Ligand SMILES: Nc1nc2c(c(=O)[nH]1)N[C@H]1C(S)=C(S)[C@@H](COP(=O)(O)OP(=O)(O)OC[C@H]3O[C@@H](n4cnc5c(=O)[nH]c(N)nc54)[C@H](O)[C@@H]3O)O[C@H]1N2
C-alpha cells in the first residue's frame with residue numbers, strides 16, 4: 276500500500292482560496308483536509324469542499340468522452356474514444372469555418388477553476404488560430420472592478436484582514452458568513468474587541484443576524500444612499516481636506532453635484548429613514564478606522580459599478596486610507612498580478628502563434644443566450660468549459676432555446692452531466708483539482724497557493740491544459756506554444772518575484788509588495804493617469820464612466836415590466852452552504868441537506884396576493900415562470916421577493932427551468948456586468964400544478 280500526502284489549494288471561484296492536504300492511497304484520493312498552516316484558512320475547509328473526495332469519486336462523474344445520441348437536452352449519449360470525439364470536433368469546426376468563416380465559432384468559459392493555468396491554458400492561442408469569435412465581460416467582479424478603478428485607476432484595494440484593526444466594519448452587499456467564511460472569525464474577533472459591524476443588504480442575511488446594525492435599502496438603490504452619505508460628509512465638514520487636497524481631483528465638482536442629494540432626498544428612493552442615513556454618514560465621518568467591505572452582490576444591478584465607484588470614494592473623502600483598519604476592501608487579486616503572476620501570459624501566446632488573427636468579433640460572456648439566438652451571422656460552433664451557463668447566466672430560458680438549435684454544434688468539457696452539458700454534441704471529461712497541477716491566485720487574501728496533484732485523473736478525464744494540447748494536435752497545429760507542458764506554462768505565468776520552491780514546499784507564499792500592515796493609499800499613489808483619486812472620472816471617461824456618478828433608479832433597465840404589472844423585485848442570492856455557485860447542487864450528499872427552492876416574501880406581499888406560508892405559487896415575468904412553495908419571511912422588505920439560486924433544474928420542480936429563466940440579461944451601466952438583481956416579477960396562487 277502506497278500512501279502519499281500533497282499540499283494543494285482550492286480552485287473554486289471563492290475569495291478564500293483555502294489550503295488543503297490531500298491524501299491518496301494506491302492512486303485513489305481518500306481524504307482532503309484543511310492545511311493547518313495556511314495563514315488564511317487555518318486548517319478549515321467549508322461544508323462544500325470538506326466533501327470533495329465524494330465529488331472526485333462520485334459514480335456520476337464523467338470519465339470518458341461522450342457523443343450525443345438523443346435530442347439536444349435529452350441527456351442521451353454514447354461513450355466514444357478520445358480520437359473519435361476529437362475527430363468529430365475537428366470535422367465540424369472545420370466545416371463551420373469553411374462554410375461560415377472562423378467567427379462562427381465561439382469559445383465560452385467561466386471560472387469553474389480559477390487557476391492560473393487551468394482556467395484557460397492555451398485556449399486563447401488555439402482559438403486565435405481558428406480565427407474564432409472571442410468573449411469579453413463577466414457576470415462576476417469585472418463591473419465592480421471598473422467602478423473601483425474609475426476612482427483608483429485599478430482594482431487594488433485594502434487587505435480585508437486589516438479589519439482586525441477596525442472600529443467599524445461595514446459589510447456592504449456581502450454575505451460574509453456564507454460566501455467568505457474564513458474572513459468571518461477575524462470580523463468576529465474585532466466585534467468582541469468592541470468594533471461595530473454594520474450590514475447593508477436588501478436581505479437580512481445570516482451575516483446580518485450577527486451584526487450590530489442592519490440597513491436594508493431597496494435593491495439597487497445604494498447610489499442614492501452613497502450620494503447622501505457624501506452630502507452629509509461634506510455639509511457637516513467631516514472630510515479630510517488635507518488628504519483630498521493632496522491626493523484627489525474633482526472635489527469641488529463632486530461637492531456641488533451632491534449639494535442637493537440630502538438624506539431626505541435619498542430616503543424615499545432607498546426606502547430608508549433619513550435619520551438612518553445621516554447617522555451612518557456621521558459614523559463614517561467621525562470613526563477613522565472605518566473599513567468598507569464589498570465583494571460582488573451589489574454589482575448585479577444596472578447601477579452596480581457606480582455603487583462600487585462611490586464606495587471607493589468614501590475613504591478618499593474621510594482620509595481613512597491613512598489608518599490601519601480604514602480603507603475599502605474589495606478584491607485584492609490584482610496585487611498578485613502586479614509583480615508575482617501574469618494571468619494572461621499563456622493567453623498572450625496567441626499573438627505569437629496567430630499574428631494575423633487581428634480583431635475578431637467579440638460577445639459579452641453573460642449574453643450567451645442573446646448571442647446564440649439573436650446574432651445576425653449566427654454562431655454555429657460553441658466550445659464551453661469551466662462553467663454551467665444554463666444555470667448561471669441570466670435569462671437562461673433564452674439560452675436553452677439557443678443551445679437547442681439544430682444548426683449549432685456544441686462541445687462541453689465537464690466533470691458532470693450538468694444542465695448545460697446535456698445540450699452538447701460532444702463532451703470531454705474534465706479532471707478534478709486533486710488530479711492537476713496549478714497555482715491559485717486568490718482574490719480574497721494575499722497568499723498565492725500551490726496545487727500539487729494527489730492522483731492521476733480518474734478514467735480518461737484530463738485537465739484543461741491537456742484538453743487544449745490534444746485539440747491542437749487534432750487540428751494539426753504543431754506550434755510549440757500550443758504544446759507547452761504544465762510546468763512550462765507555470766514558469767511563463769509566475770514571475771521572478773515568487774519563490775516557487777517555497778510555495779511548493781509550504782503550499783502557499785505571500786505576494787510581494789503587500790506586507791500585513793500595508794496601506795496602499797496612505798500617501799496617495801493612485802494608479803490613475805493623474806496619480807490622484809478621481810472624484811470626477813477622467814482616466815475612465817473613455818470606457819463610458821460618466822464624469823460624475825448619477826443616481827439611476829433600479830427601474831432603468833426593467834421599468835417597462837412594471838407597466839406590464841410586474842411590481843416585485845426578485846433577488847436570487849447564493850444561499851446554500853453546501854453549493855459553490857451551481858457546483859455540488861447535483862450531488863445528493865449536498866443537495867439533500869439544503870432547503871429546496873422557495874419564494875421567500877414578506878407577509879404583506881403574500882397577503883395582498885392571498886398567499887399563505889407553504890402555498891404553491893407561480894412566480895413569473897415575460898421571460899419565464901416557476902411554480903414553488905411560498906415561504907413567509909421577515910428577512911425581506913415589502914416589495915422584494917427572493918428565490919435562492921444555484922440549484923439544478925429538477926430542484927425547481929422542472930425538467931428544464933431554473934430561477935435564471937426569469938432574470939434580467941441587461942448590461943450594467945459600464946463594465947459589462949449583468950443585472951440579475953434588477954429583475955421584476957409577479958407572484959400569484961398557482962393554478963398550474965407543474966411547469967408545462
Ligand atoms: N457558500 C458559497 N460561497 C460562495 C459562493 C457560493 O455560491 N456559495 N459563490 C462565490 C462567488 S462566485 C462569489 S462572486 C462570491 C460572492 O460573494 P458576495 O458578494 O458576498 O455574495 P452574493 O450572495 O453574490 O451577494 C452578497 C449580498 O449582496 C446583496 N445585494 C444584492 N443587491 C444589493 C444591492 O443593491 N445593495 C446592497 N447593499 N446589497 C445587495 C445580496 O442580497 C447578498 O446578500 O461568493 C463566493 N462564495
Ligand SMILES: Nc1nc2c(c(=O)[nH]1)N[C@H]1C(S)=C(S)[C@@H](COP(=O)(O)OP(=O)(O)OC[C@H]3O[C@@H](n4cnc5c(=O)[nH]c(N)nc54)[C@H](O)[C@@H]3O)O[C@H]1N2
Pocket residue numbers: 288385386387388393414415571660661662663664666667668669688689690691693705706707708738739847848849855856857858920934935938951
Ligand atoms: N441568479 C443568479 N445567477 C448567478 C449568480 C447569482 O448570485 N444569482 N451569481 C453569478 C456569479 S457571481 C458567478 S461567478 C456565476 C458562476 O457560474 P459558473 O461559473 O457557471 O459556475 P458553476 O455553476 O459553479 O459552474 C462551474 C462548472 O465548471 C465545472 N468545472 C470545475 N472545474 C473544472 C475544470 O477544471 N475543467 C472543466 N472543464 N470544468 C470544470 C464544474 O463541474 C461546474 O459545472 O454565476 C452567476 N449567476
Ligand code: SF4
Pocket residue numbers: 285286287289290291292293316320321322323324325456457855
Ligand atoms: S470553496 Fe471557498 S471556502 Fe470552500 S474550501 Fe474552497 S476556497 Fe475554501
Ligand SMILES: [Mo]
Pocket residue numbers: 288414415416571
Ligand atoms: Mo462570482
